[in-house]
Amino acid sequence: MAVGSGNLPTMFPVQGFQLAAGCAGIKVAGRKDLVVMALAEGSQIATVFTRNAFCAAPVQVAKRHLSASKNAKAIRYLLTNTGNANAGTGEQGVADAQQSCAALATIAGIDATQVLPFSTGVIGEPLPLGVLLSGLPSTFATLSESGWSDAAEGILTTDTRPKGASRQIQMNGETITITGIAKGAGMIRPDMATMLAYVASDACCSPEYLQQVLNRAVNKSFNRITVDGDTSTNDSLVLVATGQSGIMLSHDDDGECFADAVEQVCIELAQAIVRDGEGATKFVTVEVASGASVEECLEVAYTVADSPLVKTALFASDPNWGRILAAIGRAGVTDLDVNQIKVWLDDVLIAEQGGRAATYSERAGQQVMDKEELTIRVDLARGGVSETVWTTDLSYDYIRINAEYRT
Amino acid sequence: MAVGSGNLPTMFPVQGFQLAAGCAGIKVAGRKDLVVMALAEGSQIATVFTRNAFCAAPVQVAKRHLSASKNAKAIRYLLTNTGNANAGTGEQGVADAQQSCAALATIAGIDATQVLPFSTGVIGEPLPLGVLLSGLPSTFATLSESGWSDAAEGILTTDTRPKGASRQIQMNGETITITGIAKGAGMIRPDMATMLAYVASDACCSPEYLQQVLNRAVNKSFNRITVDGDTSTNDSLVLVATGQSGIMLSHDDDGECFADAVEQVCIELAQAIVRDGEGATKFVTVEVASGASVEECLEVAYTVADSPLVKTALFASDPNWGRILAAIGRAGVTDLDVNQIKVWLDDVLIAEQGGRAATYSERAGQQVMDKEELTIRVDLARGGVSETVWTTDLSYDYIRINAEYRT
Numbered sequence: 121m122a123v124g125s126g127n128l129p130t131m132f133p134v135q136g137f138q139l140a141a142g143c144a145g146i147k148v149a150g151r152k153d154l155v156v157m158a159l160a161e162g163s164q165i166a167t168v169f170t171r172n173a174f175c176a177a178p179v180q181v182a183k184r185h186l187s188a189s190k191n192a193k194a195i196r197y198l199l200t201n202t203g204n205a206n207a208g209t210g211e212q213g214v215a216d217a218q219q220s221c222a223a224l225a226t227i228a229g230i231d232a233t234q235v236l237p238f239s240t241g242v243i244g245e246p247l248p249l250g251v252l253l254s255g256l257p258s259t260f261a262t263l264s265e266s267g268w269s270d271a272a273e274g275i276l277t278t279d280t281r282p283k284g285a286s287r288q289i290q291m292n293g294e295t296i297t298i299t300g301i302a303k304g305a306g307m308i309r310p311d312m313a314t315m316l317a318y319v320a321s322d323a324c325c326s327p328e329y330l331q332q333v334l335n336r337a338v339n340k341s342f343n344r345i346t347v348d349g350d351t352s353t354n355d356s357l358v359l360v361a362t363g364q365s366g367i368m369l370s371h372d373d374d375g376e377c378f379a380d381a382v383e384q385v386c387i388e389l390a391q392a393i394v395r396d397g398e399g400a401t402k403f404v405t406v407e408v409a410s411g412a413s414v415e416e417c418l419e420v421a422y423t424v425a426d427s428p429l430v431k432t433a434l435f436a437s438d439p440n441w442g443r444i445l446a447a448i449g450r451a452g453v454t455d456l457d458v459n460q461i462k463v464w465l466d467d468v469l470i471a472e473q474g475g476r477a478a479t480y481s482e483r484a485g486q487q488v489m490d491k492e493e494l495t496i497r498v499d500l501a502r503g504g505v506s507e508t509v510w511t512t513d514l515s516y517d518y519i520r521i522n523a524e525y526r527t
Numbered sequence: 528m529a530v531g532s533g534n535l536p537t538m539f540p541v542q543g544f545q546l547a548a549g550c551a552g553i554k555v556a557g558r559k560d561l562v563v564m565a566l567a568e569g570s571q572i573a574t575v576f577t578r579n580a581f582c583a584a585p586v587q588v589a590k591r592h593l594s595a596s597k598n599a600k601a602i603r604y605l606l607t608n609t610g611n612a613n614a615g616t617g618e619q620g621v622a623d624a625q626q627s628c629a630a631l632a633t634i635a636g637i638d639a640t641q642v643l644p645f646s647t648g649v650i651g652e653p654l655p656l657g658v659l660l661s662g663l664p665s666t667f668a669t670l671s672e673s674g675w676s677d678a679a680e681g682i683l684t685t686d687t688r689p690k691g692a693s694r695q696i697q698m699n700g701e702t703i704t705i706t707g708i709a710k711g712a713g714m715i716r717p718d719m720a721t722m723l724a725y726v727a728s729d730a731c732c733s734p735e736y737l738q739q740v741l742n743r744a745v746n747k748s749f750n751r752i753t754v755d756g757d758t759s760t761n762d763s764l765v766l767v768a769t770g771q772s773g774i775m776l777s778h779d780d781d782g783e784c785f786a787d788a789v790e791q792v793c794i795e796l797a798q799a800i801v802r803d804g805e806g807a808t809k810f811v812t813v814e815v816a817s818g819a820s821v822e823e824c825l826e827v828a829y830t831v832a833d834s835p836l837v838k839t840a841l842f843a844s845d846p847n848w849g850r851i852l853a854a855i856g857r858a859g860v861t862d863l864d865v866n867q868i869k870v871w872l873d874d875v876l877i878a879e880q881g882g883r884a885a886t887y888s889e890r891a892g893q894q895v896m897d898k899e900e901l902t903i904r905v906d907l908a909r910g911g912v913s914e915t916v917w918t919t920d921l922s923y924d925y926i927r928i929n930a931e932y933r934t
Contacts, residue, residue, distance in 0.1 A: 173863040174856030174881065208849050210882040243849030244883050353853050428835075428921075429929055436930035442615050442650030446760050449581030456580040474581065475617040476651050514835075516926050522836055523843035 123395040123403040123492055123512070126281035131268035132288055132297045136160030136362030137320040139267030141274030144255025146248055147203030147241060152274040154255045156224065157198040157318060158263050163362045165195045166331040167236075168338050170355035177206045177213030177247075178237040179354060181221065188233040197235040198358060199224050200316065202277050202303075206239040206247040207353040216247040223253045227260050238316055238356050240277055240303065272301040275316055278521070279305045279396055285388035287381045291374050294367050296323050298381050302389040305396050317342065317357045317389055323378055324363035329370055333379045334359040341386035344509045345394050346425050394510045399517030402434050405495040405510055412503035416453045420498060421509045423451035430496075431514030439485030441470040448498060460501035466494055530802040530810040530899055530919070533688035538675040539695055539704045543567030543769030544727040546674030548681030551662025553655055554610030554648060559681040561662045563631065564605040564725060565670050570769045572602045573738040574643075575745050577762035584613045584620030584654075585644040586761060588628065595640040604642045605765060606631050607723065609684050609710075613646040613654040614760040623654040630660045634667050645723055645763050647684055647710065679708040682723055685928070686712045686803055692795035694788045698781050703730050703772050705788050709796040712803050724749065724764045724796055730785055731770035736777055740786045741766040748793035751916045752801050753832050801917045806924030809841050812902040812917055819910035823860045827905060828916045830858035837903075838921030846892030848877040855905060867908035873901055 138158040146153045159165065167186060169179050189195050199220060206213045221235035228235075239247065272282035286299040304315030325333075334357070342357060359382065369375045395403050406425045411417035424430055427447040433440040444463055449456070463471040465488040470480050488494050545565040553560045566572065574593060576586050596602050606627060613620045628642035635642075646654065679689035693706040711722030732740075741764070749764060766789065776782045802810050813832045818824035831837055834854040840847040851870055856863070870878040872895040877887050895901050 172853060172856040173860070174852045174865050208852055208878070208882040210880055213882075243853070353849075353856065428925070432926055432929035435926065438930070442760075445581045445615055446579060446650070449579040449760065453580070458581050471615070473617055475615040475620070514926065516923055518835070519839055519842065519921065519923050519926060522839035523845070 122280050123400055128269060128272060128282055128284040129286055131272075131284050132286045132299050133265040133268070134297050134299050134320040134362060135265065135322045136163060136364035137322075137360060138263040138265050139271040140259050140262040140264065141267065141270040142255045142259030142262070144201070144251055146201055146251055152270070153202045154252065154259050155200040155271045155274040156256070156259050156263060157271065159196050159198075159360055160362045160364060161196070163194065163196075163360055164325060164327045164330050166327065166334040166359040168334060168357040170353060172353050172355070174208065174353050176239060176354045177209055178217045178239045179356060180214055181217040182236040182238070182356065185221070185233045185236055193231055193234050195234055195236055196230050197224055197228060198238065198318065199235055200238040200240070200275055201252055202240050202275060204239060204241040204245055204247050205243050205354050208244040209246060212246060216249045219249055220252055223256055224260070227257060236358070238354070240275070240314065240316055240354055243353065268299060268301060275301065275303040277303065277305075278398070279303050281396055283389055283392035283396065285385040285392070287385055289377055289381050291367055291377070294365060296321060296365050296367055296378060298385050300385045300389055302393060304393040305398050315342070315355055315393060317386070318360075319358070319382065319385055320360040320362065321378075321382070322363070322365035323361045323369050324365060324367055325361050325369045329375070330359060330361050333382050336379060337383040337386040340383050341390040344507070345390045346422060346509060346511050391510055394512055397512035398521045399515040399519075400512035401492070401515055402513040403493045403510065404434060404512065405508060407495060407497045407506065407508045409497065409499050409506040410502060411500045411505040411507070414505055414507060416500070417505050417507035418509070419453060420448055420451045420500065421507055423447050424496060424498070425509050425511035428514055431512075434489070434513035435515045437486070437489040439465060439470065439482065439489045441476065441485070444496060445471055453500070456500070462499040462501070464497040465489065529687050530807050535676060535679060535689055535691045536693055538691050539693045539706050540672040540675070541704050541706050541727040541769060542672065542729045543570060543771035544729075544767060545670040545672050546678040547666050547669040547671065548674065548677040549662045549666030549669070551608070551658055553608055553658050559677065560609045561659065561666050562607040562678045562681040563663070563666050563670060564678065566603050566605075566767055567769045567771060568603070570601065570767055571732060571734045571737050573734065573741040573766045575741060575764040577760060579760050579762070581615065581760050583646060583761045584616055584624045585646045586763060587621055588624040589643040589645070589763065592628070592640045592643055600638055600641050602641055602643055603637050604631055604635060605645065605725065606642055607645040607647070607682055608659055609647050609682060611646060611648040611652055611654050612650050612761050615651040616653060619653060623656045626656055627659055630663055631667070634664060643765070645761070647682070647721065647723055647761055650760065675706060675708060682708065682710040684710065684712070684721075685805070686710050688803055690796055690799035690803065692792045692799070694792055696784055696788050698774055698784070701772060701774050703728060703774055703785060705792050707792045707796055709800060711800040712805050722749070722762055722800060724793070725767075726765070726789065726792055727767040727769065728785075728789070729770070729772035730768045730776050731772060731774055732768050732776040736782070737766060737768050740789050743786060744790040744793040747790050748797040751914070752797045753829060753916060753918050798917055801919055804919035805928045806922040806926075807919035808899070808922055809920040810900045810917065811841060811919065812915060814902060814904045814913065814915045816904065816906050816913040817909060818907045818912045818914070821912055821914060823907070824912050824914035825916070826860060827855055827858045827907065828914055830854050831903060831905070832916050832918035835921055838919075841896070841920035842922045844893070844896040846872060846877065846889065846896045848883065848892070851903060852878055860907070863907070869906040869908070871904040872896065
């Protein structure tokens with residue numbers, strides 16, 4: 121199941137960024153499972169990786185190569201395989217990830233440290249390195265700036281649909297393009313280790329600025345979604361600036377405009393992951409307003425969004441406001457005055473003064489709950505901070521998918 | 528569904544503590560839904576209440592009466608109703624809870640502040656006070672020290688079985704009895720607001736000592752269980768010492784022996800709640816050893832125990848060790864060296880050195896996973912602290928129970 125349309129939007133090519141997808145047969149024959157991306161010379165790169173202490177071998181290797189590239193040769197290729205996460209594979213896994221980078225480097229005539237590896241798929245199985253390497257030459261041969269759709273399909277695992285977003289912004293008569301793809305369906309299931317996301321732009325900027333743009337975008341997008349509260353061992357996100365547009369960006373109005381566009385692309389990709397969430401029948405926005413701090417807004421938002429009781433009520437389309445109040449109440453916010461809190465389903469006020477709103481009717485609540493997309497809005501009446509996260513319901517299909525997977 | 532036997536153990540009466548259950552018809556006619564407990568004069572009482580900011584009206588009133596009793600007349604009666612949680616009911620709810628105390632006080636010839644009220648059932652509906660009061664006189668008339676089984680049934684809501692535990696310990700040729708009952712099936716579902724637990728003893732002690740005994744017991748029992756990570760608005764736990772045994776206890780060897788017995792009764796009741804967890808097909812012990820602090824042991828234990836991915840793997844009897852590693856890795860323990868960590872299913876070592884153990888076989892893991900009761904054991908190799916929590920799997924029935932409830 122999934123919520124909303126499954127079609128990719130128009131994917132504008134990014135000058136200086138090429139993509140190709142091939143079928144190596146890593147887990148299933150004939151399925152796209154190998155994706156190569158090439159960054160033009162002079163490209164800058166920014167990255168964010170999982171904070172899980174058990175991070176996968178490709179994440180460890182990618183971090184080493186990034187560190188090496190800072191004082192030497194720049195990153196020029198991204199190599200992604202599906203079908204195997206190369207996680208929980210110890211030293212052999214690290215060696216395998218390095219080998220895959222070395223093989224691509226040989227074909228491309230660069231150093232192995234100029235390649236970043238990414239893997240997604242089952243955990244704890246050795247990477248079938250030979251199979252992976254056998255698919256490299258033919259995939260490499262098809263690199264193209266119009267390869268976005270193929271790549272969007274090539275990085276999928278249990279996802280039911282490809283996920284992409286693309287924007288063009290105008291600056292002094294010139295066009296800057298920002299295009300991205302992502303994969304992930306459980307947020308975050310460690311087996312089919314989500315999520316991976318790649319965003320590229322032809323903007324020109326310093327690596328420090330690019331990393332700041334990415335950090336800001338992540339905090340409003342990929343760090344604001346939850347399907348089941350789990351965090352993967354392989355999460356990786358890359359933002360590339362090829363510089364080919366010739367438009368130099370920094371901390372000014374144009375730079376702000378670019379950062380906004382990157383954020384929009386990341387939000388669209390992050391929301392696409394939630395819409396394709398395992399067993400999802402609803403796309404739910406949780407807005408917490410009038411908080412005293414970002415932290416407490418997020419505490420409340422995630423406690424509501426991750427509550428199994430709220431999620432099963434959403435699945436049942438049951439306007440069970442007591443569960444929302446109870447989740448807010450246990451979020452751990454210090455000195456919370458529950459009598460000041462208001463809660464809405466879309467525009468329907470459901471709770472105030474510690475209980476059901478006098479104006480509330482079950483029929484009005486039911487009308488909102490019957491929708492496929494809805495907003496739970498909480499006003500804490502404690503300050504001026506607002507935060508938004510996105511989530512899904514918890515359905516029989518979530519149990520089926522996660523209980524039957526691997527067997 | 529529930530795990531293990533559903534029979535009550537032998538429930539030893541406690542001198543000076545009487546119980547009675549009646550059918551008032553609060554939600555369903557003919558069902559036991561009203562329980563009165565009477566404390567002999569001279570009894571001491573210790574309590575623990577929910578930390579949910581949205582605490583229910585009876586919890587608010589109970590706290591006020593306890594506070595009043597400190598400098599005036601002691602608590603003499605506990606009044607419990609099922610079928611309605613009197614939560615999310617605002618000022619009217621508080622007035623209703625006070626009224627119910629006043630009515631019982633009139634019958635008993637005491638002050639209203641000498642009664643503590645407890646409610647469990649649906650949230651957000653006004654308490655049907657008239658119906659409740661109509662059942663009081665006949666229930667009161669049947670108070671008896673042998674009323675434990677009736678009371679154990681009388682406090683249930685969606686529970687599939689009554690929950691009780693009882694111990695007798697010998698001290699200098701005298702016997703001290705500790706007997707308790709509990710209710711709760713989702714830990715903790717805010718609708719049928721669990722949990723309630725009442726433990727009584729004929730020991731003689733100061734209220735300060737009694738509260739310390741209770742706090743210690745709670746931290747090893749009711750604060751160590753999780754079914755779905757939710758926390759109720761009505762959670763209440765009471766420990767009574769009637770003093771009728773004449774055996775005075777304080778901080779000495781005898782006191783330690785008493786505290787241990789209270790802890791055992793509380794652990795048995797807490798485990799009974801997990802075994803009766805909503806949709807539970809497994810009873811799972813999560814032991815985290817060799818941690819540097821209680822906090823980090825609990826972080827790891829609860830992250831594993833609450834992970835939807837671990838819980839669905841347990842439901843599927845799938846020895847999916849990657850999910851356990853990933854949960855440990857995201858628990859937020861600072862500077863965790865994953866290569867030092869070992870994980871067992873019962874006595875089968877499944878993971879070490881960041882991946883699958885060399886000695887592990889899928890068959891050995893499967894044999895443990897096929898059991899109805901099993902232990903996930905984690906060794907952090909960081910220090911000398913250990914903690915244990917208990918939980919269940921996450922099944923289709925959990926979704927069914929929580930999606931269909933109320934509709």
